Amino acid sequence: MVKIFKAFLLFIIILGVGSLGTYFYIKGKLEKKVTIQTSKSISIKKGLSIKEISSLLEKEGIITNKIIFYLYSKFKNKPLKAGYYTFKGNYSIVDVWEKLYKGQEELIPFKIIPGEDLFDIAEKFQKTFKIDKGEFLAYVFNPVNVKKSGFVGLSFEGYFPPETYMFRKELDVKEAVKTFVSFFKKKYEPLLRKTKEFSPYEVMIIASLVEKETALKEEKPLIAGVIINRLKKGMLLQIDPTTIYALKLAGKWRGKLTKENIHFNSIYNTYVYKGLPPTPICSFSLDTLKSVLKYKKTSYLYYLSKNGKSHIFSKTYKEHINALKGYRK
Secondary structure (H helix, E strand, C coil): CCHHHHHHHHHHHHHHCCCCCHHHHHHHHHHHCCCEEEEEEEEEEECCHHHHHHHHHHCCCCCHHHHHHHHHHHHHHCCCCCCCEEEEECCCHHHHHHHHHHHHCEEEEEEEECCHHHHHHHHHHHHCCCCCCHHHHHHHHHHHHHCCCCCCCCCCCCCCCCEEEEEECCHHHHHHHHHHHHHHHHHHHHHHHCCCCCCCCHHHHHHHHHHHHHHCCCCHHHHHHHHHHHHHHHCCCCCCCHHHHHHHHHCCCCCCCCCCCCCCCCCCCEEEEEEEECCCCCCCHHHHHHHCCCCCCCCCEEEEEHHHHEEEEEECHHHHHHHHHHHCC
């Protein structure tokens, strides 16, 4: 630190704004720590000059001398990073400069829950980061952007894994998507390469259906098996969440599935069209993905929700109806 002070002193002498008598004054100002008892957050916008940053820091009470900060920044001659910074505790001018130079921003946690779709994520982004949900949805439902990321599909649905991410406050859509995509490629792609019976994307779609149908880990391989059995027999999958997703895509979802909209005409609606929907319908956990890759081979073709959690499995339609009647009793 002494070498830095001496070099800094020489710097300001060269500038003609100091003398040897200023050494201890400058040293004291650089070392003096400001105690910030109540957390203070400031936004350093892109394009702000060192002079403007110095004035902002002094105005907010984070530093006591904007001139010293300005001169020190000129001496260091390194760029300060734009961003959203939070200060609480004891900081010297050197400490503050280091924080801005290293880009040690406040990070905001953002959690994606298994089963959330792009519409859910867009709502949360708007609330947390003030990113317009329309802007977010326009980007993630653009097939061109999906292809640029090295993926297939009409949208990024299914490519944003459930996880708690840490983001900068000053976040944009591209940066967020890049983070999600990176996590997917690291954690999910290695597993998807192991699929043999279905394509990786088909496995993703099935995993999203399973995620929506049950939260019970022990049931997931069974549910996956039923879906696969029905696909092989050419049966309609008849999965309610696919209808809900179809209605969301059309902007017609009102929060309740009715007899009228259960047969909404959409290729996503598995009550209307055979086979899998064109894309996944939500995010899915690694456990769910593994349950599809190692699905339980049974003769089950039907399942019935007993209490919103566990299911009754049946091999024939008659068994299914009897189970339905028995449960309703």
